[in-house]
Amino acid sequence: MTEFSEAFRILPRVTPETEHFWRGGAEGKLQFLRCADCGTWIHPPSPVCPNCLSRNIAVEAASGRAVVHTFTINHQPWIPTFDPPYVVAIVELPEQADLRLTTNLVGIEPDAVWIGMPVRVVFEHRNDNGYEVWLPLFEPAEPEVADDSHLVPVAVSDGREVPA
Amino acid sequence: MTAARQPVPEGRLERTTIISGVGQSAVGRRLYRDPLDLSIEAALDAIADAGLTPADIDGLATYPGNQDIPPGFSGVGVTEVQDALRLNLNWFSGGLEAPGQLGSVINAICAVATGLCNHVLCFRTVWEASAQGDKGRASVTMGGGGGGGGMYRASSFMQWTLPFAAPSAAIWIAMMAERHFHEFGTTREQLGQIALSSRRNAARNPNAIYTDPMSMDDYLSVRMISTPLCLYDCDAPADGSTAVIVSRASHADSIDHPAANVEAVGTALRGRPSWDQFDDLTTMALRDAAAMMWERTDLKPADVDIAELYDGFSFITLAWLEALGFCGHGEGGPWLEGGARIALDSGELPLNTHGGQLSAGRLHGYGFLHEACTQLWGRGGDRQVRHKGGPSGRPQTAVVGAGGGPLGGCLLLRA
Numbered sequence: 001m002t003e004f005s006e007a008f009r010i011l012p013r014v015t016p017e018t019e020h021f022w023r024g025g026a027e028g029k030l031q032f033l034r035c036a037d038c039g040t041w042i043h044p045p046s047p048v049c050p051n052c053l054s055r056n057i058a059v060e061a062a063s064g065r066a067v068v069h070t071f072t073i074n075h076q077p078w079i080p081t082f083d084p085p086y087v088v089a090i091v092e093l094p095e096q097a098d099l100r101l102t103t104n105l106v107g108i109e110p111d112a113v114w115i116g117m118p119v120r121v122v123f124e125h126r127n128d129n130g131y132e133v134w135l136p137l138f139e140p141a142e143p144e145v146a147d148d149s150h151l152v153p154v155a156v157s158d159g160r161e162v163p164a
Numbered sequence: 165m166t167a168a169r170q171p172v173p174e175g176r177l178e179r180t181t182i183i184s185g186v187g188q189s190a191v192g193r194r195l196y197r198d199p200l201d202l203s204i205e206a207a208l209d210a211i212a213d214a215g216l217t218p219a220d221i222d223g224l225a226t227y228p229g230n231q232d233i234p235p236g237f238s239g240v241g242v243t244e245v246q247d248a249l250r251l252n253l254n255w256f257s258g259g260l261e262a263p264g265q266l267g268s269v270i271n272a273i274c275a276v277a278t279g280l281c282n283h284v285l286c287f288r289t290v291w292e293a294s295a296q297g298d299k300g301r302a303s304v305t306m307g308g309g310g311g312g313g314g315m316y317r318a319s320s321f322m323q324w325t326l327p328f329a330a331p332s333a334a335i336w337i338a339m340m341a342e343r344h345f346h347e348f349g350t351t352r353e354q355l356g357q358i359a360l361s362s363r364r365n366a367a368r369n370p371n372a373i374y375t376d377p378m379s380m381d382d383y384l385s386v387r388m389i390s391t392p393l394c395l396y397d398c399d400a401p402a403d404g405s406t407a408v409i410v411s412r413a414s415h416a417d418s419i420d421h422p423a424a425n426v427e428a429v430g431t432a433l434r435g436r437p438s439w440d441q442f443d444d445l446t447t448m449a450l451r452d453a454a455a456m457m458w459e460r461t462d463l464k465p466a467d468v469d470i471a472e473l474y475d476g477f478s479f480i481t482l483a484w485l486e487a488l489g490f491c492g493h494g495e496g497g498p499w500l501e502g503g504a505r506i507a508l509d510s511g512e513l514p515l516n517t518h519g520g521q522l523s524a525g526r527l528h529g530y531g532f533l534h535e536a537c538t539q540l541w542g543r544g545g546d547r548q549v550r551h552k553g554g555p556s557g558r559p560q561t562a563v564v565g566a567g568g569g570p571l572g573g574c575l576l577l578r579a
């Protein structure tokens with residue numbers, strides 16, 4: 001299984017505008033800006049809602065679920081100690097169609113990744129001499145139950161009702 | 165996608181301009197020459213080709229301007245070239261935020277069309293092969309600005325990719341290709357036709373870098389860079405400078421070769437300016453630039469004799485072919501099958517006739533414009549396209565597209 005906790009990573013420069021994103025993982029939260037008026041999720045962070053131009057924007061946690069929109073198995077050594085092969089993916093969050101993150105997939109062999117695969121966030125805590133960030137990575141997840149019709153009891157021949 | 169605001173069709177002032185001359189320095193791997201020296205070689209070549217002297221040049225444009233990161237990516241800007249040639253300028257522009265590398269040429273076209281200047285020297289210089297030395301592409305890691313003091317921190321748009329060990333467009337474009345493969349069933353064998361065709365064409369270009377024959381087996385068995393892109397899907401870092409002169413159309417009578425008339429340009433970016441948030445990763449911004457270009461001309465894709473389309477990664481060329489309407493969205497794979505359509509001597513659309521950046525070297529966009537003019541002006545030598553363009557014996561219409569991801573600009577040229 002791919003894990004990167006020992007590999008060198010270039011860390012993001014955290015600013016007041018991005019701190020909710022890079023440090024939300026301290027509380028296990030994948031946080032974005034969201035328009036408090038129309039509900040549009042905003043990423044990367046911006047001081048204005050792109051949908052309704054409201055400036056009434058607040059930090060909100062997303063579900064942490066996502067689907068692999070696309071991915072690549074990288075084989076080229078780009079960064080010392082970050083040894084290939086590893087998976088870079090663009091995941092799309094169910095909250096909004098254009099809410100995507102470029103990330104790494106962990107807890108799965110690269111060859112087992114597929115487009116459309118349900119994943120969930122898992123944070124990798126980095127502490128570089130007191131400079132802390134929580135990188136949102138993603139691992140395989142069970143499919144979200146979007147349709148519970150299969151739980152509706154159905155009649156079987158002996159008269160009992162059981163879940164389908 | 166948000167509905168686009170259409171350009172005013174009666175504008176089309178690009179038609180008052182021409183490419184009047186082209187020039188190129190020595191091109192190669194690790195020339196270990198000063199990038200300004202390369203730039204001046206190309207500039208003087210182009211100025212002479214346009215029937216001009218430096219005293220006639222009153223405009224200067226370049227991409228991406230002078231910058232040090234990544235290594236060898238430029239190293240020369242407006243300032244250095246202006247001062248070296250003591251140019252007296254009425255207009256100048258250099259910068260990275262443009263519709264791809266050819267955005268700088270389109271800036272020049274606009275400047276000439278609006279009467280700000282008469283003759284613009286446009287140039288693009290790279291020395292990535294020398295700058296990377298023997299470290300190869302592993303040295304290409306950093307981008308964007310750094311944090312203050314001590315350890316480098318990723319900022320600006322790179323903060324969304326660098327922390328995830330995704331520092332290279334190889335990875336970003338690979339994910340777009342993978343999505344295309346997923347949605348449309350595109351295969352490596354289909355994509356490989358671009359690399360094979362480019363290598364065949366490069367063998368007929370004395371200035372190309374890689375000319376050894378490449379078979380499909382070679383392509384399929386070479387090492388993977390980032391799935392589905394292998395080494396031969398990635399362009400080759402090179403040293404070299406390319407220059408073109410943009411002039412008023414009236415200058416065509418003063419040069420000793422045909423001009424390349426600017427028929428239309430495309431500069432649109434109608435989706436989000438992002439490598440991962442753009443609405444359709446299988447089209448990239450090329451979709452918008454190409455659509456805009458066709459909105460500004462009565463010509464159709466069937467009127468185009470040759471295509472010179474950016475191949476920083478082979479998948480970008482495929483996306484340009486689709487964006488420009490040579491085939492439908494998602495049909496690029498089957499369209500390329502077997503490679504006959506893009507063949508230099510017999511294809512319906514000879515493609516990257518000099519070998520592209522894949523085999524002729526990564527001159528970063530400008531090489532395609534140089535090659536389009538070379539073909540339109542009958543200077544192709546062994547690689548001259550002779551079966552398109554009717555009785556003239558040379559192509560009459562060329563399309564040039566450069567850029568990938570959220571960066572894309574294109575030009576339609578007529579001899």
